[in-house]
Amino acid sequence: MLRAQVCSTGELSFLMEAHDGLSAAIAERAGFKGLWASGLSIASSLGYRDANEASWTQLVDVVERIVDSTTLPVLVDGDSGFGNFNNARLLARKLRQRGAAGIALQDSCFPKMNSFLGERHPLAEVDEFSGRLRAVKDTTGPDLVLVARTEALIAGRALDDVILRAHAFADAGADAILIHSRKSTADEVLSFAKAWRNRVPVVIVPTKYYRTPVSAYRDARISTVIWANHSMRAAIVAMRRACDRIIAREGIASIEPHIAPLEEVFQLLRYDELARAEWRYLYPD
Ligand code: SPV
Ligand code: MG
Numbered sequence: 674m675l676r677a678q679v680c681s682t683g684e685l686s687f688l689m690e691a692h693d694g695l696s697a698a699i700a701e702r703a704g705f706k707g708l709w710a711s712g713l714s715i716a717s718s719l720g721y722r723d724a725n726e727a728s729w730t731q732l733v734d735v736v737e738r739i740v741d742s743t744t745l746p747v748l749v750d751g752d753s754g755f756g757n758f759n760n761a762r763l764l765a766r767k768l769r770q771r772g773a774a775g776i777a778l779q780d781s782c783f784p785k786m787n788s789f790l791g792e793r794h795p796l797a798e799v800d801e802f803s804g805r806l807r808a809v810k811d812t813t814g815p816d817l818v819l820v821a822r823t824e825a826l827i828a829g830r831a832l833d834d835v836i837l838r839a840h841a842f843a844d845a846g847a848d849a850i851l852i853h854s855r856k857s858t859a860d861e862v863l864s865f866a867k868a869w870r871n872r873v874p875v876v877i878v879p880t881k882y883y884r885t886p887v888s889a890y891r892d893a894r895i896s897t898v899i900w901a902n903h904s905m906r907a908a909i910v911a912m913r914r915a916c917d918r919i920i921a922r923e924g925i926a927s928i929e930p931h932i933a934p935l936e937e938v939f940q941l942l943r944y945d946e947l948a949r950a951e952w953r954y955l956y957p958d
Contacts, residue, residue, distance in 0.1 A: 675746035675774035675818050678707050679849050679897050682871045685890055686897045689904070692718045693735060694742030696904045698941045701743040708743065710736050710773070712750040713787055714905035725784035729755040729764050737771040742942075746774035748820065748899075753781040753797065758808035765809040765817055775818030777851055777876075778805060780825070780838065789855050789881065794828045799838055803845035810846035820876055821847035826854045826861055836868055843873045849896060851876040859885040866893040 678686035689705040691697035692714035700708055713723040715735050721727045736749050749768050754761025765776050779785065780802040782795045797805075806821055813819070821842035825835040839850045850873055852865045859882040866875050874896030879885060890898055911932075918928050939945075 675707055675748060676815075676848070678746070679748065679775065679818055679820065679876060680874050682874050682894045682896050685887065685895060688748055688897060688899045690714050690899070690901050691739050691743075691747070692905050694738040695941065696908075697739040697743045697745070697747075699904065701745050702941065706745065707774075708739065708745050708747045709899045709901060710739055710747050710749040711901050711905070712752050714902050715750075717905055723785075723787035725752060725755065729760070729767075733764070733767045733771055736768060736773055740772035747772070748775040748777060748818065749773045751776040751778050752785050753783050754778050754805050754809075756783055757801075758805045761805040762808040762812040765813045765819075769813050769817045773817065775820060775848075776809065776813075777820040777822050778802075778809065779822035779851075779853075780842070788824060788827045788853055794824055796824060796828050796830070799841045803841050806842055806845035806847055818848050819846060820849045820851050821845070822851035822853060822876075824853055826852065826856075826865075832861070832864055832868060835865060839865075839869060840872070847873060849874040849876050851878065851899075853878055855881050857884075858882050859889060863889065863893050866895060871896075 686707065687705060688707045688709040689700040690711045691700055691708045692711060697708055715732060716723045716727050719727055719731065736747065739747055751764055751768070755764055761778060768776055780797045782797055786794065788794065806819060809819055823835060823838050823842065825838050835852070842850060850869070852862050852875060854862050859879065862877050869875060871894055876897040876899065877890065877895055878899045878901045880901050887898065915928055915932060919925055
């Protein structure tokens with residue numbers, strides 16, 4: 674299912690960020706057809722910085738909770754693969770075992786830093802990163818969609834260099850290229866898409882160029898748009914407002930109409946299924 678979304682240049686797909694089972698269930702209920710297990714959002718919800726402070730096993734555990742909470746395919750942000758080719762293929766194998774549908778690996782050095790922070794974003798050597806991709810492909814084959822993400826624009830490289838990298842990563846077996854940018858306009862990703870001509874499909878993350886209408890991506894035959902961190906950021910505002918109000922009023926009465934009723938929690942986590950199962954297995958007669 675994820676392959677059909679990420680690897681199609683005919684129809685634009687959208688992946689919604691999830692960082693735990695609850696955010697995954699909410700995204701599915703809203704109608705999204707696929708999820709992005711965001712490194713930034715997962716790290717933030719665990720109280721870590723998006724600088725490989727969370728371990729790969731912590732990531733895998735969260736992904737398992739996401740996978741178990743929805744029927745949607747999950748593309749996992751695998752950062753740089755947590756090391757060399759060996760760490761990357763181990764991560765990919767474990768993610769596959771836990772039910773992930775795809776992994777995105779970026780051509781950064783370990784530890785990475787969030788793309789929107791700081792000036793230092795050292796890139797991995799093309800051959801070394803291509804080895805990471807080949808190792809993952811050899812390990813998980815067609816069972817796991819492999820998205821190669823280049824941080825070359827983030828690192829300030831010229832378009833020619835970005836294209837050379839993308840070709841090397843496609844040669845290494847990437848099913849799609851994620852081109853990342855931190856500009857406030859889509860110009861550089863659209864220039865990439867034009868020059869790249871969809872040798873393999875293109876995935877984008879318009880966090881900073883959020884004003885661009887999605888029609889521009891359809892016109893450019895982009896395959897997939899990732900809304901990368903919006904549930905996590907929405908939750909921060911909602912939780913902050915609730916905390917501010919409760920501490921100021923020393924009570925919870927005024928907040929009640931503004932928060933999810935408990936029934937919604939029970940629905941999202943399918944307590945009705947548990948009740949039916951109790952009748953079936955505890956009280957069959
Ligand atoms: C993430 O969601 O963790 C990403 C996308 O990698 S970004 O934070 O935009 O770099
Ligand atoms: Mg990330």
